[in-house]
Amino acid sequence: MKTLNEPFTKLSMRRRYEVWFLRLGLADGAGAWWFRYLLTSPGRNGCGSDSRQQPVQIWATWFPRVGKPQTWIQGFSLRDFKLSPRGTSPLLFGAGENRISEKECSGRLEVDGHRICWDLRYRSTFRVELSSKGWIGFSRTPHSDAIFSGEITLDGRAFRGEPLAYGMQGHNCGYRHRKVWTWTHLHFLRSDSSSSTFEALAYEMPLGLMFWRAALWHEGREYLFHRVR
Secondary structure, eight states: OOOOOOOOOTTSSSOOEEEEEEEETTTSSSSEEEEEEEEEEETTTTTTTTTTGEEEEEEEEEEESSOOOEEEEEEGGGGGGGOOTTTTTSSSETTEEEEEESSSEEEEEEEETEEEEEEEEEOOOOOEEEEEGGGEEEEEEEEEEEEEEEEEEEEEEEEEEEEEEEEEEEEEEEEEOSEEEEEEEEEEETTOOOEEEEEEEEEOOOGGEEEEEEEEEEEEEEESOOOOO
C-alpha cells in the first residue's frame, strides 16, 4: 500500500522540485511552525552556491502568536544527501542532521546566529491526493489530521508536549513553480478529541484552464468536491 510519500524525482532530473513539508499549530496557542524538506533541480546541482539555491534545502518558519514570522533556510549539496529510491516506501530524506520519514522528522539549523532544532513524531487517520498529473506534478497529503508529539527549540526556548501540536504533513512535486497556486488546509480539533480537516487547491493549467478540488474529512467520512469557487 502506497503511503503518498514515495519520491518521484531522480537525481539526474534537471528541472524538477519535490518537497515534503509539515504545518503544525501548537496546542498551547503560542504559535505555529512550518518545516520544509526540499529537493530542487538536482540534475544541474541546484541554481547556485547560495543556501537558497542549493539542490537540497531545509526551511523552518516560526509564526508567533504575537509578532512577525521568521524564516531560516539552510542549503546542502548532494554529497550530504540521502533519498529513498523513486517510487518506493518507506520514505527516507536526509541532509546533514535533518531527516524526514513516514511518521517522524528531525532537524537542526544554524542560520544568521539562530539555532532551531526539532524532533517530532506524528500520527493520523486520513490521507488524500488532491492532484496527480504525472510528470507535470502532484499534491498529496499523507497525514491530513496529524497529531504531533516531541520537541522544538528556538534559541534555547523549548516547545514540548504530548500532544505538542495539530496540523498536517504534505508532499508536492512539479517541473516548475506555478504562477497561480492557491491552497489551504484547516485542522479542527473537536470536543471529543477527534479531528476534522478541510483542504482546498486551485492552480493554473495549460490553455488557460484552472484546476479546482477540495476535500473534507469529518466524522470518519471523506467528501471530495470537484466544483469549487
